[in-house]
C-alpha cells in the first residue's frame with residue numbers, strides 16, 4: 001500500500017515502461033499516488049496485466065499507449081492522450097531505450113538510426129509536446145533515463161554512447177529554458193541494472209570480445225562497477241520519486257549517477 005503518497009493528484013507519463021526500469025519507475029510513482037500512463041512494446045495480455053495491476057495495487061488511474069518512440073507523430077499523440085485521459089502530464093519520464101553492440105566499422109546504419117531515434121530524439125519530441133502544459137500549470141518534472149554512458153564511453157557502443165551524451169546536453173538545455181516555470185529537468189545515470197536490456201546484450205558482447213557468458217558478466221559488466229553488484233530497478237524508481245517531489249524543486253539540469261561508483265573511477 002502507498003505510504004507517504006506525496007504524488008497524489010499528479011500524473012506521470014513513463015515511456016518504455018512495459019519492462020525493466022520504466023516499469024519500476026511507473027510502479028514507484030503510482031505507489032506515491034500518481035496516475036500514470038505506461039508505454040512500450042510487448043504482449044497485449046502482459047501489458048494489460050501490468051496496467052490493471054497499477055490500478056489495483058495503488059488505487060490510481062493507469063492508461064497504456066502503444067506509441068512507437070521512433071515516430072514523432074505517435075509521440076505527440078501519446079502526450080495528447082495522456083493529457084486528455086489523465087488531465088495533464090505533470091511528470092514526464094523519457095526512459096524508452098534500446099542497445100546494440102558492435103565495432104563501429106560493422107555497426108549497421110539502421111541500428112544507429114534506431115538508437116538515436118529511441119534513446120535521444122524521442123525525448124525531444126515528448127518534451128516538446130509536454131512542456132506547454134507544464135508551463136501553463138507552472139509545475140513539471142522531466143526525468144530522462146540516461147546512463148553512465150552519458151558521462152563516459154565503452155567500446156562497441158558508439159550509437160548508445162552518442163545518444164546518451166546527447167541526452168545529457170538536452171537535459172541541461174531544457175532545464176535552463178524551463179527553470180523559471182516551476183519545471184525541473186534531470187537525467188538519471190544508472191550503471192548496470194539487471195533488466196532485459198542488459199541480458200540481451202550479453203550474447204553480442206560474447207561474440208564481439210570472444211568471451212564466455214560468465215566473463216562478460218564479471219569481467220565486462222561488473223568489472224566497471226566497484227560495488228560488484230547490479231543496480232536494482234527499485235533504486236531507480238526511488239530516485240525518480242525523489243526527483244518528482246517538492247523537496248527536489250531546486251535540483252535541475254543535473255546528471256545524477258546511480259552506478260555503484262563506476263564513474264568515480
Ligand code: NAD
Nearest residue numbers: 016017018019020021040041068069097147192193195197
Ligand atoms: P528494457 O529493454 O527492459 O526496457 C525498454 C523499454 O523500452 C521496454 O518497455 C520496451 O518495450 C520499450 N521500447 C523499446 N523500443 C521502443 C519503441 N520504439 N517505442 C516504445 N517503446 C520502446 O530496458 P531497460 O534496461 O529497462 O532500459 C530502460 C532505459 O534505461 C533505457 O533508456 C536504457 O538505455 C537505460 N539504462 C539501462 C541500464 C541497464 O543497465 N539496464 C543502464 C543505464 C541506462
